[in-house]
Amino acid sequence: MTLSGRILIGLLAGVATGLFFGEMVAWMKVVGDVFVQLLQITVLPYIIASLISGIGHMSMAHARNLAWRGVVVLLFIWAMALTLIFCAALAFPDIDTASFFGSAAPLFVEEVNLLELYLPANIFYSLTNNLVPAVVLFSILVGVSLITIDEKQEILKFFDSIAAAMARINQLVVQLTPFGIFAIAAAAAGTMTIDEVGRVQVYLVTYIALALLITFWIFPGLISAMSGIPFKDVFNTFRDPLVTAFATGNQFVVLPQIAENCKALLKRHGADSEDAQSAVDILVPVSFNFPSLGKLLVLLFVLFSAWFTDVDLAFGDRVSLAFGGLLSLFGSINVAVPYMLNSLKIPADMFQLFLVTGIVVGRFGAMLAALHIIVLSVIGSLALVGRLKVSAQSMVRYLVISALAMVVMIAGLRVYFEVFVPPPAPRDEVLANVSLSNEWLPFTVSTEVPERDVTRMEGARLDHIFETGVLQVGYRPDNLPCSFITPAGKLVGFDVEMAQYLAIDLGVELEFVPFEFDELKPMLDSGQIDVAMSCIASLPDRFTMASFSRAYLELRLAFVALDHQRHIFDDLEALRSQPELRVALIHSNYHEERLKHLIPNAEFVRLESAEAFFTDDTHGADALVLTVEEGSAYAYRYPRFTVIEPPAKVGYPAAYAVPKGDIETIEFLNNWVELKRMEGTTDAMYNYWMLGGAAESRQPRWSIVRDVLGWID
Structure with a gap:
């Protein structure tokens, strides 16, 4: 059985294991991490040795020729990729009001030092911190300088030997791939969840469909059409590194494997000259540092974000996205995406959704990045040695088939989305599923502000509460996240929970009554409400309306x-x-x-x-x-x-408001607020309502062993 077959079996077996055992196999991620790090052992040494050796063997004229042809091929691939991405966005369905995604968490954008990333001021620091672009630049400079040195054969033999040794080690580690892939797939399938489904599938399905079309036809077909190498031979040659890149989610670890397979393919088709071999050794590591197709597909997410949030993009915006996005992707994706969203006035919260969906599309992106390196290396090497065999007939056939495939894909996706994409939910249902962390006792909720009652109730309000056996709490109906009514008609929020605790401690029933600030004083004075609990800031000008307890929260x-x-x-x-x-x-x-x-x-x-x-x-x-x-x-x-x-x-x-001058009730609330703080109730409610815990009620990952067979709880 071929290595690709064994890798596929390992992948399927891992997915089945993860689905069966669920989170019980999460520990296998450690095994997968060990395998990935074993693959990484040889990569940086291989990059240094192959670049220095490949460039050093060339003449200056050949090096300039390779650079020129490589740039032309790279620009052609970028142009082709951008065309595919903007065409794929045509699959997004026509919906009048796009959906939305929000995150209560603040947005932190990763900052990258581009000088440090690209300039090897200290090559040992660059090696230690895995700064690949800086390592590549250092290796190119050393290789170019060796071109001009006459007595360089011994040093080139040394680097040739190092590159061969790294390739040999990589070949040995690659034999473990089926087992490593099994562990990675099991851990991923056992723990991976996607919370934002529904209309997010528009992006996920479009991305995956485009990735599969590119992998199984467009890029292998391009190599075949431009080189005359049979499509089947092209695809079979690179199955192993593509599957490995997909399963590990890392194209970096397959660079040595890609280089060896490129050389083998060229050799089988009569392009095994020293120049072609050197070109592969140069193009594979160098191409890793330029925006690959895997990175460029980030633009599809930006186009999806505009659709998702109902932001109209004019033609000029799309042109700006194509060029500006391409340039921004020379750095980190996590910096480029917020930049592109901001430049097009798309909500920055979509970056959080990008991180979530990256769990799924990241593996396809790694596979496409590996494929990008393959296409650039093979076509660039053939262009250098003059072995490209481009015929009008083969290119026309390739372009026609590719165009038809894109049309079929876009039409099929639009039909699928029209049937399966849910209609947009009303905006006020964003927090529809939020519920109280605990419903300690039943309570009644009035939704209409009562008419003003000018009668003033005498005596301490605390005595009145005990006499009637009812605590009447004033709340603001749309004061997120302290007190608000969900679309289902339920009153929830931080102070709704705190009012429950207060009623329990008093041993009375609980009733909520809405208030407006203009009516707060008369409602407190008349006894329509006993206390107002709704994150009210105890500011100086409000002491004319009520008296306030000790602060229970410090609001910012x-x-x-x-x-x-x-x-x-x-x-x-x-x-x-x-x-x-x-x-x-x-x-x-x-x-x-x-x-x-x-x-x-x-x-x-x-x-x-x-x-x-x-x-x-x-x-x-x-x-x-x-x-x-x-x-x-x-x-x-x-x-x-x-x-x-x-x-x-x-x-x-933030404090609780009681009738002005009611010292006894104020003293009681001050003591109660301190009691709730000391026993941790206030902190627990703050974590739940202010820090997003209400939206993160997590259930155990679905698994056959738990949810089907019922063998474990």
């Missing part, structure tokens, strides 16, 4: 603004220099006076609710001042917006 002030404008609010000087800045505030005058000193040129507008900022454009505000906690929840629902904490951190207390 932030701006909520459009993603692509976040850089303005990150920098205080940039903020002050904005000529027509409008900032929205809610309720309190406290922040307005301080913000006037911070940004004196800004105009302030007052809104009745945070929701109005996101749903009503007539206010004309550029940003909304909210707490980080509230802003994160709204940014989750409205992903075009993000939360920016100002450079100077501003915190203020």
Whole structure:
């Protein structure tokens, strides 16, 4: 049986094992990691030895010729890849209102030192930190310098021997591939989950369909059409490294294998000259450092993100994406994607979705990257030695078949998406599945603000609660994440849970009554509510309405603004220099006076609710001042917006409001707040409601042994 066959068996057996045992085989990831690191042992030494040897054996004229032809082939492959990507995006279905994805977590973009990545100031540092572009540049410089040295044969023999030894070691390790792939597949199938399904499948299915078409026809067919080498021979030669790259999710580890297979293919078809062999030794490691097809398919995700978030891209935007995206991909993908999203004004939260979907598409991307290196190396080497056999008939046949295949793929995907892609959900259902962490006792919820009652209730409110046996808690219906009503009509939130604890500790029933700030004082005074619990900031101007307990949370002030404008609010000087800045505030005058000193040129507008900022454009505000906690929840629902904490951190207390002057109830609440803090209840609720725990209720990974056979709990 061929190595490819054994690798495929290992892959299928690993997937079956993972599905059967689920998370019980997660430990096998360690075995897979050991295998990948064994493959990596030879890669950097191979790159150095093969580049120095390959370039050193050439004359300066041959080296210039190879560089020129290699650049032409690379540009041709890039142009072809971009055409395929933008054509594949035509498969996205026509839906009036695209979906959305939000993340409550702040966005942290990886920063890469490009000078360190590409310039080997210290080659030993570059080797230690696996900075491949810097290692390649160092090797190219050494190889080019050897071209001009007369007595170089001994040193070239040394590097030839090192390259041969590394190739031999790699061949031995590759024999373990079926076992390593089994472990990797078992661990992945046992633990991998994709939470964002539904319409995210538009991207996943399109990506996979395009990847398979390129792998099984377009790129192998291109080699065959331009070289005259039979398609079957081309494909069979590179099955092993492609399967290995797919299974490991790493094209770097198969570079030695690709080089040896390229040389074997050229030799079988009469192109085994020393120049061709040297060209392979140069092109394989060098091509690794340029944006490959695996990287370029990131542009498909950006196009999907625009569709997903209902952002219209004009022709100029697409041209900018093609050129700007290509240049940005010379660096890290995790830097390039946020840059491209920001440049097209696509919500930055989509980067979180990119990381999630990368679990699936990453393996196809590694396979395509390996295929990219193969195409460049084979065509580039044949071009150097003049063995390309391009005929008009073969190219026309290849282009016609490729075009028909793309048309069939796009039409088939559109039909599939029309049938299986779910319709967009209403925006207010983003948090529809959020529930209380525990429902300790039943409670009633009123949804209408009661009419004002001017009658003032005398006595301590605590006594009234004990007399009636009912705790009436005031809440704000749309105050995410402290108190809000889900589309299913359930009242949930941080303070809803805390009110349950309070009612239990008092031994009374619980009733929730909505309030508005204008009605807070009369509702407290009249006894329509006993206490207001809804992340109320105890700011000085509010003490005219009520008395407040000790702070139970320290809230942090932030701006909520459009993603692509976040850089303005990150920098205080940039903020002050904005000529027509409008900032929205809610309720309190406290922040307005301080913000006037911070940004004196800004105009302030007052809104009745945070929701109005996101749903009503007539206010004309550029940003909304909210707490980080509230802003994160709204940014989750409205992903075009993000939360920016100002450079100077501003915190203020959240407290519970009781009738003004009710000292006995205040003292009770102060003691109760401290009790809940000391026993950890407040921290637990903060983690659940403010840090995203409510959206992360994780179930054990589905497995046959647990969910079908029932052998384990």
